[in-house]
Amino acid sequence: MAPNASDANGVLFESDAATPDLALPHAPVQRADAYPRQYVWRNILLFAYLHLTALYGGFLFLTSAKWQTDVFAYILYVVSGLGITAGAHRLWAHKSYKAKWPLRLILVIFNTIAFQDSAIDWARDHRMHHKYSETDADPHNATRGFFFSHIGWLLVRKHPELKNKGKGLDLSDLYADPILRFQKKYYLLLMPLACFVMPTVVPVYCWGESWSNAYFVAAMFRYAFILNVTWLVNSAAHKWGDKPYDKAIKPSENISVSIFALGEGFHNYHHTFPWDYKTAELGNNRLNFTTNFINFFAKLGWAYDLKTVSEEIIQQRVNRTGDGSHHLWGWGDKDHDRTEADAAIRINPKDE
Numbered sequence: 001m002a003p004n005a006s007d008a009n010g011v012l013f014e015s016d017a018a019t020p021d022l023a024l025p026h027a028p029v030q031r032a033d034a035y036p037r038q039y040v041w042r043n044i045l046l047f048a049y050l051h052l053t054a055l056y057g058g059f060l061f062l063t064s065a066k067w068q069t070d071v072f073a074y075i076l077y078v079v080s081g082l083g084i085t086a087g088a089h090r091l092w093a094h095k096s097y098k099a100k101w102p103l104r105l106i107l108v109i110f111n112t113i114a115f116q117d118s119a120i121d122w123a124r125d126h127r128m129h130h131k132y133s134e135t136d137a138d139p140h141n142a143t144r145g146f147f148f149s150h151i152g153w154l155l156v157r158k159h160p161e162l163k164n165k166g167k168g169l170d171l172s173d174l175y176a177d178p179i180l181r182f183q184k185k186y187y188l189l190l191m192p193l194a195c196f197v198m199p200t201v202v203p204v205y206c207w208g209e210s211w212s213n214a215y216f217v218a219a220m221f222r223y224a225f226i227l228n229v230t231w232l233v234n235s236a237a238h239k240w241g242d243k244p245y246d247k248a249i250k251p252s253e254n255i256s257v258s259i260f261a262l263g264e265g266f267h268n269y270h271h272t273f274p275w276d277y278k279t280a281e282l283g284n285n286r287l288n289f290t291t292n293f294i295n296f297f298a299k300l301g302w303a304y305d306l307k308t309v310s311e312e313i314i315q316q317r318v319n320r321t322g323d324g325s326h327h328l329w330g331w332g333d334k335d336h337d338r339t340e341a342d343a344a345i346r347i348n349p350k351d352e
């Protein structure tokens, strides 16, 4: 089937929106055919090995690793996480802000430590996930259930619809960046160095850690941990939580996922307005480490042209398609309880 723009099941960029509150002209659907799954045994074995070694690494993390190794593993978790959230996700997949080359270089290094494929490939899969959300062209179609959307999608061959519709996706902006082209070209050399060799060698040579503690804790346990946290955005945050912005889609506001995924669990908002660099409304920055990271670099001038959505449009959308769980807008909101307003302490009021 030829790629067809009207097949889209979610907005990807603001230019896709057709209603004043930035939605598609038609309601989204949820679809999964009975296409038989073809297992990829190499991946099944590799992920089994990863998770067994990660369990052992988690045990060593608690029992025998030096504290410096544990802190190092934590730092690697945060920076590799940022390589996905601030890099592959918000910068490259969604173009929700722009970054000068030093920040892009930092993010590509962080992204390579995370080993979730090159940023170009990650962004391609993720654009498909938003544009064809919850259909067979969504790589981790949550309509197929928790396991499939978490890890199962990586253990089977891609659905033919994904390849079909993927041909129509514009990735020219990604290939225009020499830093991203370099990462993709040398990925099979750079990734093992960043994700496995460096995390093992640094603890051994810098603070005399044993080879096995360094490998199982800072490489395998840390890698499997951030991988599962990323997958929770596709599985748990597509299943559990409120839908204050659009009740017709699966993505939900999941605070637990946000805490571990550095602010990426406000997923109902994110699928409603994917080009917002905050991936959440204002006010959630406390649980949104990635937004704070981008704001910090915006102060330095390395991050710029940060895109966000106006409160008026959010409110319109909440009123039209939300499930009614949206919190109060603030003082004077129509849902603001009268007795609560009367009882509030107001310092120096000037409006009455």
Ligand SMILES: [Zn+2]
Residues within 6 Å of the ligand: 129, 233, 234, 238, 251, 267, 271
């Ligand atoms: Zn999603």
Ligand SMILES: [Zn+2]
Residues within 6 Å of the ligand: 089, 093, 094, 126, 130, 270, 274
């Ligand atoms: Zn996204």
